[in-house]
Amino acid sequence: MTEPALATLTRLRTACSQCNLRELCLPVGLSADELETLDNLVSTRRKIRRGDSLFYGGEPFSALYAVRYGFFKSTLTSGDGREQVTGFYMAGELLGMDGIGGDRHTCTLTALEDSEVCVMPFARVEDLSREFEPLQRHFHKVLSREIVRDQGVMLLLGSMRAEERLAAFLVNLSQRLTARGFSASEFVLRMTRDEIGSYLGMKLETVSRLFSRFQEDHLIEVHQKHVRILDIGGLKRVMAQAQGAA
Amino acid sequence: MTEPALATLTRLRTACSQCNLRELCLPVGLSADELETLDNLVSTRRKIRRGDSLFYGGEPFSALYAVRYGFFKSTLTSGDGREQVTGFYMAGELLGMDGIGGDRHTCTLTALEDSEVCVMPFARVEDLSREFEPLQRHFHKVLSREIVRDQGVMLLLGSMRAEERLAAFLVNLSQRLTARGFSASEFVLRMTRDEIGSYLGMKLETVSRLFSRFQEDHLIEVHQKHVRILDIGGLKRVMAQAQGAA
DNA sequence: CCCCGCGCTTGACGGGGATCAAGCGGAAAA
DNA sequence: TTTTCCGCTTGATCCCCGTCAAGCGCGGGG
Known part of the structure; x- marks a missing residue:
């Protein structure tokens, strides 16, 4: 035909x-x-x-x-x-x-x-x-x-603390980018701090502060929207730090 | 056949x-x-x-x-x-x-x-x-x-305060029970405070305190697992009290 | 019947994150 | 290039809710 x-x-x-x-x-x-x-x-x-x-x-x-x-x-x-x-x-x-x-x-x-x-x-x-x-x-x-x-x-929203949520977010993003052939450790965030905060149930100031803290702890390097993951294992550890685990 | x-x-x-x-x-x-x-x-x-x-x-x-x-x-x-x-x-x-x-x-x-x-x-x-x-x-x-x-x-979990979440929960429960031919205003909770709290992202003590406060405000009557809704409109108002509305 | 235990209530206190506020800096436009 | 503005960072303070603790009451089992 x-x-x-x-x-x-x-x-x-x-x-x-x-x-x-x-x-x-x-x-x-x-x-x-x-x-x-x-x-x-x-x-x-x-x-x-x-x-x-x-x-x-x-x-x-x-x-x-x-x-x-x-x-x-x-x-x-x-x-x-x-x-x-x-x-x-x-x-x-x-x-x-x-x-x-x-x-x-x-x-x-x-x-x-x-x-x-x-x-x-x-x-x-x-x-x-x-x-x-x-x-x-x-x-x-x-x-x-x-x-x-x-x-x-x-x-995530119901049972994790702010720093755990943000770590989980970064790990998830990294995994999905990897699956698409992009670098697992270095990427550009397409969304604002406000949008990340809305997704994760926290305020943009908290997102910003946590990015800074992760940087101090040598887990990531962050400069505006550029993020480099230095220690993915460390992030995963942060994300699983169930302190009030039921 | x-x-x-x-x-x-x-x-x-x-x-x-x-x-x-x-x-x-x-x-x-x-x-x-x-x-x-x-x-x-x-x-x-x-x-x-x-x-x-x-x-x-x-x-x-x-x-x-x-x-x-x-x-x-x-x-x-x-x-x-x-x-x-x-x-x-x-x-x-x-x-x-x-x-x-x-x-x-x-x-x-x-x-x-x-x-x-x-x-x-x-x-x-x-x-x-x-x-x-x-x-x-x-x-x-x-x-x-x-x-x-x-x-x-x-x-609900990402953008509402504890009292708004609980109000939303009660309104939702009431609506689903009504659809099944049960009373919209009086019912028995099948779950514990702990389970409600887990679902709504808060601790069981907070659930209990909020139930008590709703009762003081004449929105509901609550006695253990028995709940009677006195003012469904009031609950809906609580649930929509977006104070930090973006 | 009484006892036991779990689930609920209530109080006191503390902390995590929200809020308010100020200043910076990079990207886009002129 | 300079200007402008939006998004980001950081600090100070507050408060909602988590945590810890004690006691109550209902329902089930002996």
Whole structure:
């Protein structure tokens, strides 16, 4: 079966099977053959400039998004205007799953640097999931992992002290960057102290003070947004210092 | 097509279409016809005595569970032995979704009173989801709502003060009990102060003190595990008293 | 029936982190 | 290049809630 040349180009340009993120993104674990089935999962790509939002809380839900490059934060706004950062997302991670349950997005996704996402219309995700068992299985895993991730943050917020939380945050960031081929020990924070603080349930001054203390303790070197991890083992020790362990 | 009488009995006994929770549970929103398709979703039922666990963190994952009656808590244990209550579950709510992503459960589910669950082998859930679009759609919604719920708890833990958190907890409990036909204003807590405190990121003494203060303020009457809500509007006001609202 | 123990309440005190405040410095714009 | 502003750092102080401690009361078992 043939298709117009332009359509072929478009399909190939957005094809999962050609994407260098296929080891991280939705198709992870699928064979090359299976991968081709996904090649019409992505309808288009969309660029979002730093500071702009991919979607806002309250907007109708229609698609999931995979980060191709860039960096996002998700924020939740409570009835009384409080804002909480609920997550940070980088290449290969999936956005928008909060919207499935109520047909509207509950959180706002904002780019912290110029970014690009693959747009996957949700109806298409569900259609393909029904036809193609490996995709269904994998999609369920991705949803479940988001639940587990959120529960991990609950553990962090509910039972750890500020310095433990920040250490855990740095270790997690380092691990995710490593998985993407970046340096595990040196990186540039894309978010402000205020955003880190919101995510970790503390004030920006506390974040700043703790960065300084970690530096004094030779765990990290920090200069504004540049962070170098000097002693990852030390950070892990800080993060596990359950003093009031139940 | 006929089936042995015993099989018919078993099927009917565990049939979603006959269950008085069908308005709350997985089948919500399905028509009577559609419901019958689900009647072989549930393989068996399982009773769990107060204090016993349905599954433990680390155990292999094989099935999802729907609470038929009773009350559960889910707990997460971190590497260093800290324990955090990540949720409370009552009739009609789904358990075990944390296990899908890694083929093992990450949290432990413990009955806080004698309880019964419907066992839904996950392979069967996925098979039926592929054949039956309304189930697929609904199952995705349930997963997504769990994500949204968890993010709500993150907001609570990350940006609210202790009294706001406890008020939010009481309002939420009241609403869920109302949806199940129980009194909105009078109920018996199934969990201890310690468990409430763990869930809300505070110590049991703080929970106790706040209960006492709410009582002084004529918001509730509390006597051990018996709680009567006197002023739900007042509780909602406490919960929204964003003083440090960003 | 009484006793025992667990879970709850309440008080006193201290500390971790919030709040208020001032000044710095780097990045982006002119 | 200079200017400007936002984000970061650091200090001083305060207070919410954790910690430690003591005692109560209900429910279960002997």
